[in-house]
Amino acid sequence: xxxxxxxxxLFLLILGYFSGTYFEKRHYxxxxxxxxxxxxxxxxxxxxxxxxxxxxxxxxxxxxxxISVDYFxxxxxxLRNLVGGRVMVYESLLxxxxxxxxxxxxxxxxxxxxxxxxxxxxxxxxxxxRSGNNSGPGSVEVIAxxxxxx
Amino acid sequence: MILTxxxxxxxxxxxxxxxxxxxxxxxxKHIGKDIMASLxxxxxxxxxxxxxLLQESRQExxxxxxxxxxxxxxxxxxxxxxxTSSVAQGAAELFAYGTAVxxx
Numbered sequence: 001x002x003x004x005x006x007x008x009x010l011f012l013l014i015l016g017y018f019s020g021t022y023f024e025k026r027h028y029x030x031x032x033x034x035x036x037x038x039x040x041x042x043x044x045x046x047x048x049x050x051x052x053x054x055x056x057x058x059x060x061x062x063x064x065x066x067i068s069v070d071y072f073x074x075x076x077x078x079l080r081n082l083v084g085g086r087v088m089v090y091e092s093l094l095x096x097x098x099x100x101x102x103x104x105x106x107x108x109x110x111x112x113x114x115x116x117x118x119x120x121x122x123x124x125x126x127x128x129x130r131s132g133n134n135s136g137p138g139s140v141e142v143i144a145x146x147x148x149x150x
Numbered sequence: 151m152i153l154t155x156x157x158x159x160x161x162x163x164x165x166x167x168x169x170x171x172x173x174x175x176x177x178x179k180h181i182g183k184d185i186m187a188s189l190x191x192x193x194x195x196x197x198x199x200x201x202x203l204l205q206e207s208r209q210e211x212x213x214x215x216x217x218x219x220x221x222x223x224x225x226x227x228x229x230x231x232x233x234t235s236s237v238a239q240g241a242a243e244l245f246a247y248g249t250a251v252x253x254x
Binding site: 012015016019020023024027047049052053054055056057058059060062064065066067068069070071073074100118119120121123125126127138139141143145146147149 | 152153154155156157158159160161187188190191192193194195196197200201204205208212230231232233234235236242
């Protein structure tokens, strides 16, 4: 019985590692491509404390994404918890989430015809992923919002 | 209704302030989606069902904020901010707030 449990654990670990790495690579590739494509529209985090820009129209745009850890990342972060230090597996997770959320907001704003996005704010929330297991962030939600002007 | 995260509306001037307008909603997860999500927790990647669920809920929070602003007589909400918090296992609160104003 114990042997079986260890086998399942190893299987999940390997599955998590390979699928997680695959999804992450594919995601980063798509993020980089879309970031290049949307580079010409500036996004700024200021806007509230300076004079308003010249524009005809302004509208709120929100982009959000929920991104999940994989089994390998979870175990690796649990081990990291014992010794402390940088949890690199989660860093890339949140980086992907932020960039994806920003891109979604930007793409929506560009479809509307925005030539600039002002006062962009980012918000992160941990969502308890696995029911009955409260250790670590099961998944994180990232939202990006800002005002598109045209 | 004009919604912005700026302190005003570009091209228009604020003629009247009505104070804070807010809207919130608390949503619980769908059990079926939760099972799918816990599978996805093993392999990683985006949880599309949750993204959609939270997007819908946030839309609702914004609608409630807009409704409150309309009741006050405003035609725009400026300086909007969002917040998310998980209040209980499996439930999340989505909150939107801003300042209701009249612009011309």
